[in-house]
Amino acid sequence: MGKILSSPNFSEGKSTQIIEEIVFPARGKDSVKLIDYSSDPDHNRSVVTVIGEPEAVIEVLFEMSRKAVSLINLNNHSGQHPRCGAIDVIPLVPLEGITVEDCVKYAYELGELLARELKLPVYFYGEAALKEERRDLSDVRKGGLEAIKEDIKMGKRLPDIGPLQPHPTAGCVIVGVRDFLVAFNINLATSNLEIAKRIASSIRERGGGIVGLKALGISLVSRGIVQVSMNVTKPFQTPLYRIFELVKMEARRYGVEVESAEIIGPVPLKVIVESLCYYLSLKDFKLEQIVDIHL
Amino acid sequence: MGKILSSPNFSEGKSTQIIEEIVFPARGKDSVKLIDYSSDPDHNRSVVTVIGEPEAVIEVLFEMSRKAVSLINLNNHSGQHPRCGAIDVIPLVPLEGITVEDCVKYAYELGELLARELKLPVYFYGEAALKEERRDLSDVRKGGLEAIKEDIKMGKRLPDIGPLQPHPTAGCVIVGVRDFLVAFNINLATSNLEIAKRIASSIRERGGGIVGLKALGISLVSRGIVQVSMNVTKPFQTPLYRIFELVKMEARRYGVEVESAEIIGPVPLKVIVESLCYYLSLKDFKLEQIVDIHL
Numbered sequence A, B: 001m002g003k004i005l006s007s008p009n010f011s012e013g014k015s016t017q018i019i020e021e022i023v024f025p026a027r028g029k030d031s032v033k034l035i036d037y038s039s040d041p042d043h044n045r046s047v048v049t050v051i052g053e054p055e056a057v058i059e060v061l062f063e064m065s066r067k068a069v070s071l072i073n074l075n076n077h078s079g080q081h082p083r084c085g086a087i088d089v090i091p092l093v094p095l096e097g098i099t100v101e102d103c104v105k106y107a108y109e110l111g112e113l114l115a116r117e118l119k120l121p122v123y124f125y126g127e128a129a130l131k132e133e134r135r136d137l138s139d140v141r142k143g144g145l146e147a148i149k150e151d152i153k154m155g156k157r158l159p160d161i162g163p164l165q166p167h168p169t170a171g172c173v174i175v176g177v178r179d180f181l182v183a184f185n186i187n188l189a190t191s192n193l194e195i196a197k198r199i200a201s202s203i204r205e206r207g208g209g210i211v212g213l214k215a216l217g218i219s220l221v222s223r224g225i226v227q228v229s230m231n232v233t234k235p236f237q238t239p240l241y242r243i244f245e246l247v248k249m250e251a252r253r254y255g256v257e258v259e260s261a262e263i264i265g266p267v268p269l270k271v272i273v274e275s276l277c278y279y280l281s282l283k284d285f286k287l288e289q290i291v292d293i294h295l
Helices: A016-026 A054-071 A100-118 A137-141 A145-152 A194-202 A239-255 A269-279 B015-026 B054-071 B100-118 B144-155 B193-203 B240-253 B268-279
Strands: A002-005 A033-040 A045-052 A085-096 A122-126 A173-177 A181-189 A212-222 A225-232 A258-264 B004-006 B032-040 B045-052 B085-093 B122-126 B173-177 B182-188 B214-218 B225-233 B260-266
Touching: A002 A054, A016 A033, A016 B085, A033 A054, A033 A145, A033 B240, A033 B268, A045 A054, A045 A145, A085 A100, A085 A137, A100 A122, A122 B015, A122 B100, A137 A173, A137 A258, A181 A194, A194 A212, A194 A225, A194 A239, A212 B144, A225 A239, A239 A258, A239 A269, A239 B015, A239 B193, A269 B268, B004 B054, B015 B045, B015 B054, B032 B054, B054 B085, B054 B100, B085 B100, B100 B122, B100 B173, B144 B173, B182 B240, B193 B225, B193 B240, B240 B260, B240 B268
Parallel strands: A085 A173, A122 A173, B085 B173, B122 B173
Antiparallel strands: A002 A045, A002 A085, A033 A045, A181 A225, A181 A258, A212 A225, B004 B045, B004 B085, B032 B045, B182 B225, B182 B260, B214 B225
16 A cells, blocks of 8 residues: 655635644544644644554545635635635645545545535646646636636636635635645745845746746745745755755845845755755755664 | 664774674674764774674674774884774664663673673673772773773783683783763864864863763874864763864864764654754754654
8 A cells, every 4th residue: 555645725824723632633633644734824734744644644535625614714814925725725735655646536425525515616727727827826726716717717726626616605625636745944034025025036947047946936924934835846955055055145145144044844854964964064964864764 | 672782983983894794793694783884094994783583683782892903903003093992982872762770780791791802801881880980981992902901911901701811812801881862072173182182182072061961082094184083972961062162262262173073873753853953043943843753
């Protein structure tokens, strides 16, 4: 039996009580492991990461989604991160012993459940995309729920399955299959959002920057600073140290310091080690030297 | 059943054939895993790391030692690293589900085998030390085999068990129990050994430097550079980044650059992550986010 990973994003990052209720179905399961979850009040968003046997993971994702639909009202929602629903996106990632094709089948299975049982319009993205222009998550979500609503009214951007209009409180959901990506945020010691936006647009693929890098400038209002919020979609080709040093260098143009950084959700050990090897000038280091992976 | 780790050091770092013969008994075992081995021609020394169930580890250590005694002749040996025998030191480290006291019993069991079967004088160090002044490996080994020979002739520094004189070709062996340590070497872009020695003596505990840090200056003759060769005996208190930056800073006094660094043998994941968090200014990173430890 193979294993898959999923990091669903839920549009609630403030209420600990709601977040705990959503996460609850992932706890105490035999064939699914809750490996991490984290919330950001400014993004108003939580990322939950589970790993396990595909059927069991699908069940947990569905149960978490059911909770999210019952507890999150998008009409009252505000947050710095673009989103299209109470459950914004559910990516499935094949780990060991499972093919991308199998994963795509599980994505359709989950999508059908969400459409039928929770009355959510569903878009498929990544390897599960049914239309070429829906491969890229940011295209599917462009402008967030508000823009999707307008488009649907005009007969455009119709969901792949499910109701032809957004759920009254829970919006839409995007389900897909993708490779491993690393969510990496760099916080800048300034409240000037324009600076984060400029740096984001200069380093991301669409701006002529690094291949596979997605980046947004976001205000972390509660902390009075701004963030370059990134998805590193080719983490084995684009080491984190390179992105970190690049953002630091660009920030210098504006006389701004890097305040801190965050890795949100899962990250492969190889990615961690690659960056450490750079900073410590390590040569000939092998992952096998790390004791913990043998225990 | 608990697990122990051992990283025996053998006094051969040049002949691949001899090294492979010594390592061979650690291969293909059910209850022992060979996690890493590496050799340095200038140190003329190899470090082999195994993890497994104690009885099985002891057996593998004994078989590797038997090979080392038959293949290494200390009379023909030269190398930059201090050593007292063909098998220089065999440390046992308790991992999970095993106490230090149990580990000490296994050290005595192994020591008795080495004395009885291979006719080696045995010294016990660390937690297995029978004399307080033998707790520290560098005290037991001070001056290497040549100094030990002289001391024994004078009736001093007598072995704890085994023959009262060094084995004619394989010298002595030091067996003990210790906590995890990280062997960390920093190579300097100079051939001036005096610089490595001065830096080593300024950063090590004995020189007024960092608590638990042992350091030697060594010539890497084959590469035309020098090395600050270190044991970080408190790796959870003393992060590698601090040592690296300290050596870099001291090297600047002499106008010398750091050429590269090496971690030899096993290292805990927490130690790796701690240093990366420093360099990437990561906050709130949890080991559980690393996917590989869940697979």
